[in-house]
Amino acid sequence: MPVELRPLQALTLWHRVTLDLVREDGQDRAFDLSARQLAILLTIYLEPPPHTVRGLASKLRVTKPVITRALDTMGRLDLVARRRDDADRRNVVIQRTVKGALAVERLGDLIVAHASALPR
């Protein structure tokens, strides 16, 4: 079953989820992320590894420092981790964390909940 969604439903869904994210920022800062940071986080947790700075920059069409800085911030929040690649020590491999996985899972549940409560 392909997901059927009309424009007003789509916008309503986006609106309600975004409102929740904005509101809950404060208690749990996991989703006080910029659009870029969120795109990076979801790429890391939804696409098959390995993920590198260069690969993420290319996929998102942003410069490498943007990725580095986003990883700094999300690393501080324990949402992702970095590790040198032993095979090629120029590379940095981005790794998932328990906290990051939980945050992504929570986002998924939040979207699902709002989707099921959407007006028809």
Added chain:
Amino acid sequence: MPVELRPLQALTLWHRVTLDLVREDGQDRAFDLSARQLAILLTIYLEPPPHTVRGLASKLRVTKPVITRALDTMGRLDLVARRRDDADRRNVVIQRTVKGALAVERLGDLIVAHASALPR
């Protein structure tokens, strides 16, 4: 028909739409918005007017300067407009613009397109 969406589908949808928004930033800066700004924009265009600074601050649970600054930014981008309320001149009424309506409509279409292309 309530919208049925499983967690992985929901996250995939969010991921793909966010990726598009991040990528297209540059040519059209309409969606180079923070989560807060997007929440404000969608509230203005999806909920019945009138909208005031105070009302938006209360709904989003943020301080008023956050709303004022967001309106400054989005006003510069022509996504919203401000007008003094003649009935009570302390109030500022936030108005929709053609450009803002088009941007919101485009976001809706983007979400719908990605939803229909979702893996089952």
Added chain:
DNA sequence: GTCAATCGTTTCGGTTCCGTATTATTTCGG
């Protein structure tokens, strides 16, 4: 062994955003 290429990080100057506190304007109760 050397040197160009690659990779991630850091630096730089500038811009934007934040939260708190303060301000100017307007309304309203008495």
Added chain:
DNA sequence: CCGAAATAATACGGAACCGAAACGATTGAC
């Protein structure tokens, strides 16, 4: 009237982010 309350905007110091450029470490071609 006049002072209290309400509203939006502004001031301020600090933090985060940006793009471009420069940098150090590592690799690989020759």
